[in-house]
Amino acid sequence: MKKIRIKVILANLVFTTVIYSQIELVDKCGYIYGDQTNHYLARTANWGYGYDSLLVDLERWGESPFVTVDSLGASVQNRALWELTIADDPESSSNHRIYIHARTHPGEEESFWVTNEIINFLISDTPLAAFIRTNCIFHIIPMYNPDGVELGYARENANGVDIESGWDDVPLELEVAVLKNRFIELTSLVDNPIEVALNMHSSYSCKRYFVYHDAAGTSENYTTLEQQFINAVQSYFVDGFEDWDYFVSWTSGTPDQYPESWWWMNHSENVMALTYEDMNCEAAGNYDSTAYALVLGVCEYIGLDLSQIQNEASMPGSYSLLQNYPNPFNSTTTLRYDLAGQSNVNIIIYDMLGREVKTLINQTQDAGFKSIQWDGTNDYGKQVSAGVYLYRIQAGEYMQTKKMVFLK
Ligand SMILES: [Zn+2]
Structure with missing residues (x-):
């Protein structure tokens, strides 16, 4: 306290x-x-996605045949720290292993939205996702600091400690101990230890970037690997990310308090361990494109040959409108849709009496996997009342309507 x-x-x-x-x-x-x-309790409660929302999503993700959901341990306030394992064969001793943990800092909810899209992409029904699941094991913690999220702390856990920078504390905070033990467990595997570890955050500087570690705190060879990794990610979302040298740290040596410090000191060049910073500002978005680039960048870095699959899989084979998530929601929800070809896209939200509430989009878009968010406001920017709403897409000849529930 x-x-x-x-x-x-x-x-x-x-x-x-x-x-x-x-x-x-x-x-x-x-x-x-x-x-x-600015940052302490500055946003709405739980920043639009709380522990309850996570529990709802865990149930949904857990229905996928490719997902295993486990609790690794408990937080200070005894909330489970949930981990998803996404793989065709989670017990494989040859497939590449990747670790992602998100939302250490509760106020950086964008780090969750990107992670959420990574999960959606990895469990999706596309040849590319299937290929990745056949060759990789992804472990993902969507919410590493659930107490902080529920307490409305921008940075800290329930003890008021920033668990991002407490990896050298004695004793360790519970959450840090849980994650460190898991890392130790998965790096002690002889055949397929963790190769890439991403630590998901979002930044008030309103840019997407990686925290690049200088050779002074790592090694010349490692900086080459970092650049290869960052350039690979960047190539899948051109202009989406800053260049590798946008944020350079460890210029005067290796600090010892961060997760990446632990990685470097224990596994050096064997693990590409980086903090990724999404945007933490009004301009944040494109979580699906970001997630796609991160996953494909990882695949390229570990040496998977995606070239053949990619061309078939980078475009959806048909039009569709997916169920929004979270649903029900109390702040912001994401509507996903697939466009098989370039189309004039019109998405409108209606109330149950059929009255138009808000036009979310009305423009021509290229083919692809798309998403758009709704924050519960109408065309005049006013918050709508709680209840059931319909969302309808019209894209060329394709038309579909689905229901969602807005809570307050
Ligand atoms: Zn952060």
Whole structure:
């Protein structure tokens, strides 16, 4: 509790310039220490996606024949830390192993939305996803800090500790101990230990980038590998990500408090362990394109030959409108749809009396796997009342309507 109190005091001192300059330290997520007025409970409760939403999604994901859902352990407030394993054969001793954990910092909910799209892509019914599932084992923690999410803490766990930078603490916070043990378990596998570990965040600088580790804190060879990895991801979403040298850290040596520090000190060049920063701002979005690029970048890095599959699989074979998620929702929901060809796309939300509530999109779009979000506002920007709504897509000749539930 002590740490929280100190932060509140600092926030009050922000307006006295001398102290402000001393505490204005920006971390890799673009967060300014002490700037709690902006980031502490600054958004709606749970930032639109709470632990209950996760439990609903776990049930849905768990229905996929390719998903195994496990609890790795418990948080400080005794919430399960859920991990999904996505693979055709989770017990395989030859397939490539990849680890992704998200939402260490609860206020960085975009890191979850990208991870959510990674999951949706990996369990999807496309030849590309099937090929990846045949060759890889993905382990994913969608919500690594559930207590922080439920408490509305921007950064910390229930003890008021930032578990991103507590990997050298004695004793370890419960969440850190759980994840570290899991990493140890999966890297001690002789045949197929973890090859890539992504630590998902989002940044107030409103850019998508990787935190690149300088040779001073790693090795020359590792920086080459980092550049290969980042360039590969970038090639699948051109202009979507900043270049590899946008954010360079560890320029004066290896720090010891981060997950990537643990990776480097224990497994050095054997594991590509990086923090990814999505956008944490109004301009955030394109989570599906981002997820696609991250997964394909990983596949290219570990040496899968995607060239043949990709051409067939990068475009949907038919038009469809998918069920929104989360559903029910209380802040923002995502509507997914597939376009088999270039089409004039019109998506409108109606209430149960058939009255138009909001036009979400009305424009020509290229073929592809698409998504759009609805934040529960109408055409005039006003919050609608709770209830059942319909969403209808018209794309060329294709027309489909589905239901969703908005809660408050
Ligand atoms: Zn972060």
